[in-house]
Amino acid sequence: MEDSSRTQSNIIMRRSVYTFLQNYHFFTTTAAILAFPYSLSILVSQFSVPHSPLLPAIHGHLEAIFMAAEFPPSSKLFNVLGFKISQTVSSSIFALPFTLSFFLLSKASVIHLLKRHNPTSSPPPSFSSIFPLHKPLLSTFVCNLFLLLAANSTAFSILFFGFHFINGFGFFSSSPNWITFMSAAGAVVYSIILANAIIVCNLALVSSGMEKSGGYMAILKACVLIKGRTLTALALAVPGNLVLAAIEALFHYRVVSRVYRYGGGGGGDFNGFWMGLEGVLIAYLYSILLVFDGVVSSMFFKSCKTGCLVDQEGRCCYQIEIVADKDGNGYVKLKNIEEFP
Template sequence: MLLCESAMEDTSRTQATTIMRRSIYTFLQNYHYFTATSAALAFPYALSVLVSQFFVPLSPLLPPIHSHLRAVFMAAEFPPSSNFFTVLSFKISQTVSSSIFALPFTLSFFLLSKASIIHLFKHNSPSSFSSISSLYKPLFSTFICNFLLLLAANSTAFSILFFGYHFVNGFGFSLSPNWLTFMSATGAVVYSMIVANAIIVCNLALVSSGMENSGGYLAILKSCVLIKGRTLTALALAVPGNLALAAIEALFHYRIVVRAYGYRSGGDFSGFSLALEGVLIAYLYSIFVVLDTVVSSMFFKSCKTGCLVDREGRYCYKIEIVAEKDGNAYVMLKNIEEFP
C-alpha cells in the first residue's frame, strides 16, 4: 500500500513537472501575445488587487465583516483563545473586503484576460477582441457558479471544524492547551485541504467553460470528472503559482504600501518613483496571472487526452465529453482495458 502511494506521488510529481515545462515553453513561444495582450488585459485586475492593500485596512467594510465573522465563531462556541480562529477570521475578512474592492475588475478584465489565453489554446492562433468577447459569457456564468462553490466549501469546512471541536469538547479535552494547539493545527490542515481542492476545481472549470463553450455548473461537473485521479498533480501545479502571487503581494506591501505610509508621514520618498515601481510590480503580477492560466489550460489538455488508472492499478479509463445536438453534454468514463 505504501509502495503504491509512493508510486502515485512520483507519477504526480513527474506529470506536474512535464506540464510545467510545457507551459513555460508555450508561454515563451507566444511571449509577445501573452505579455502584450493577455497581460495588458489582466493589468487593471492585478493593480486593483494590489492597491486594495491601501484601502482594505481603512475600508468601512472590514470592521463589520470582521465583527460579524467573530460573532459567528463565538456563536459556534469556537475557543476564543485559539490563534487559528482569530487569524482565520481576520484573513477571511481581509479577503472578502479585497474581493469586493476588486470585483468590477475581476468580472471584466480578469475574465477577458483568461478568455484571450483560452482562445489561443483552443484555436492555436492569436485572437481579436471580438473572438475573445465571445468566450466571456460562459466564463462569466462559470465564475458565478465558482463563487457559490467556494462559499459552499468554506461552509463545509466550518461545519467540519464545528462538529470536530464539539466532539472533542464532549470528552473534556478542550481545556488542555496541548489539545487546543493540536485542534488548531488539525483545523488549519482540514480547512486548507478543502479550500485548495475547491480552488483547483474552480480554475479548471473556467478553462473548461472556455474550451467547451459551456459555462455554469456543467463546467464544474466536467472539471470534477477531469481531475479524478490527478488531485496531487493539480496541487503540485497550483502551489508554485499561488506562492509566486503571494510573494508579489508581499513585495508590493513592503516596497509600496509601507513606503507610501512613510511618505505621508514625512519620509524622503519620490512619489513618481513610488508610482512607477508600483506599476512594474502590478505588471509582474499580471504576468504571473497569465502564466497561471497557461498552466491550467495545459493541465486541462493533459486531462482530456490522458488516461486514468484506478488506485489498485487494474483499470485504465479514458475521459470523453460527448456533446449532443440538443446542447446537452455528458461526461463519460470509458474502460479501455483491464490490466492483469
C-alpha cells in the same frame, strides 16, 4: 503515486514555459494588459481595504459566527482565520468589477490561443474572437463563487463538529494543549478543502473557455477530470500562488509601507512619481504571472482531457464526454474507445 504526480507536473510545467516563450509577445502585451487593471486593483486594495468600513464589518460578523458556534475563544486559529478571510473577502469585493471584466477577458485570451492545435504557429487572436468566450467564463465564475462558499461552509461545519466532539470529553478544560493541537488539525483540514475547491474552480474556468459551455456543467466536468490528479494539480498551483504572494509582499514593502511612512508624498513629487512608477511595474509583473498561471491551467486541462481513465484491471480505456439531452440538461458520459488485449 507521488513520483508519478511529480513527473507529470514537471512535464506540464516545461510545456507551459515553452508555450509561454513561443507566444511571449502576445502574453506580455495583449493578455497582460487586459489583466493589468485587475492586478492593480488587487495590489491597491492592500492599503485601501484596511481603512474602509467593509473590513471591520465583515470581521465582526465572522467573530459573531464563531462565538455562536462556541468555538474556543482562546484558539489562535479562528482569530487568524477570521481576519484573513475578512481581508480576502474585502479585497475580492473591492476588485470584483475588474475581476468580472478584465480578468476574465485576459483568461479568455489565453484560453482562446491555447485551444488551437498548434498555438505557436497560429496568429494571435483578435478582440472580436475573445469576447464570445466571456459569457461562459462569467457564468462559470459565478458558480465558482457558490462552490467556494459551500467549501468554506463545509470546512467550518467539520471544524464545528470536531471541536464539540473533543470538547464533550472535557479535553479543552483539562489540557490547554488540546486547543493548540485541534487548531493545527483544523488549519490542515481547512487548507485541504479550500485548496481542492480552488483547483476545481480554476479547471472549470479553463473547461468553460475550451468547450464554450459554462455554468455548473463546467464544474462537474472539472470534478471528473481532476479525479486521480489532485497531487499534480497541487504541485502546479502551489508555486504560482507562492510567487503571487511574494509579489504582493513586494508591493506592500516598496509602495504601501512607503506611503504610510511618508504620508503619500514620498519626500516630494519626484520621489512620489518614481514610487508610483515602481508600483505600476510591480502590477505589470503580477499580470504576467497571472497570464502564465492561465497557461499552466490550460496545459493541465489538456493533459487531463487527453488522458484516459483505465479501470482496475487495466483493460478498458474511456473518454470523458458531456452529453446534453433534448431538454438541455447535461450529464457526464464515459465512452469506451479502446479495448486492451
